[in-house]
Amino acid sequence: MFDGLKDKLNSFREDVEESTDADADAPEEADVDDPAESDVSTGSGDRTEATASPVEETGDDSSEPDDSTEPSTFQRAKAFATGRIIIEEEDLEDPLWDLEMALLESDVEMSVAERILETVRETMLGESRKQVETTGELVEAALHDALLDVIAVGQFDFEERIAEAEKPVTIVFTGVNGVGKTTTIAKLSEWLAERGYSSVLANGDTYRAGANEQIGEHADRLDRQLISHDQGGDPAAVIYDGIEYAQANDIDVVLGDTAGRLHTSDDLMAQLEKIDRVVDPDMTLFVDEAVAGQDAVNRAKEFNEAAAIDGAVLTKADADSSGGAAISIAYVTGKPILFLGTGQGYDDITRFDPEALVDSLLGKE
Known part of the structure; x- marks a missing residue:
């Protein structure tokens, strides 16, 4: 999963290593005074401190250490004298450009890519490392923090929220047609059952011919009750009936399907707003394909504006090599990805773990 992006992140790490290691192999370019060089050769810790004094006494402000991100001559000299290497803007310029292109090619949204680059730059610029350490470790740490910063936005414990909420918990699923929304409902029903929660399915997709039959097959296979109305009925009324059924039968969770709709369809989006207003669900989950990038x-942004979503589910995550949607959706909507669909079986759904995804992208799984 996301193999293409893994390769591109690894390439960035290698590029920065090459750039900084080239500087490490060329100490004559470090602009170090002769006294500092003699101190390095003697290995005297006392003389390392003494090196700083002549530099400071010159009165040359450009040699003074400062708070800017660009390392000064003094900082470079001191780093070299103590066996360290400072990562500079020129070391990052080309690799960061390549990383930006790699992220955009992987369908990462522009503002998200910019945020990642900004975090990596801020973390690494002016950073020093011992020559016995690897630049790759610094790059990996910077990428880890930058990726987690955008992926983990809004995360909450889904199961804990179900456990603590007043029953029945009503969850409405939205998204465009054909992305696996109905199958995701069936998978989540099974996921809940494995954790001791009962559920009822309510088919609010009264727009599409055959919708009752499709979700009905899932209900039969899973031995779940299905609440449905005839085609053309009021979707809000169907889901409301599902809530009443759950209340009367001590069912924990109502899973409400809705018609697949394009975010450009004003009538269907207005219908979604009505469901949100009448039913007032505890959660609204947006479903889309990870491969849609x-x-x-x-679409997540548009649906969130129509009826605020609480989280997202990405189907076909096992077939997505780019990872752009998984990285971007939480950041642009402020709402987390909660589940990934990874196959056709009812058990092929997993909780989304931002930390595990970042580790996987960085080859640490």
Whole structure:
């Protein structure tokens, strides 16, 4: 999963290593005074401190250490004298450009890519490392923090929220047609059952012919009750009936399907707003395909504006090599990815773990 992006992140790490290691192999370019060089050769810790005094007494402000991100001559000299290497802007310029292109090619949304680059730059610029350490470790740490910063936005414990909420908990699923929304409902029903929660399915997709039959097959296979109305009925009324059924039968969770709709369909989006207003669900989950990339990100924003979503589920994550949607959706909507669909079986759904995804992208799994 996301193998393409893994390769590109690894390339960035290698590029920065090459750039900084080239500087390490060329100490004559470090602009170090002769006294400092003699101190390094003697290995005297006392003389390392003494090196700083002549530099400071010159009265040359450009040699003074300062708070800017660009390392000064003094900082470079001191770093070299103590066996360290400072990562400079020129070391990052080309690798960061390549990383930006790699992220955009992987369908990472522009603002998200910019945030990642900004975090990596801020973390690494002016950073020093001992020559016995590897630049790759610094790059990996910077990438880890930058990726987690955008992926983990809004995360909450889904199961804990179910456990603590007043029953029945009503969850409405939205998204465009054909992304696996109905199958995701069936998978989540099974996921809940494995954790001791009962559920009822309510088919609010009264727009599409055959919708009752499709979700009905899942209900039969899973031995779940299905609440449905005839085609053309009021979707809000169907889901409301599902809530009443759950209250009367001590069912823990109501899983409400809705018609697949394009974010550009004003009538269907207005219908979604009505469901949100009448039913007042405890959670609204947006479902889309991970392989949809930038399209999924754009649709998530539109659906969130129509009826605020609480989280997202990405299907076909096992077939996505780019990872752009998984990285971008939480950051652009402020709402977390909660589950990944990874196959056709009812058990092929996993809780989304930002830390595990970042480790996987960085080859640490």
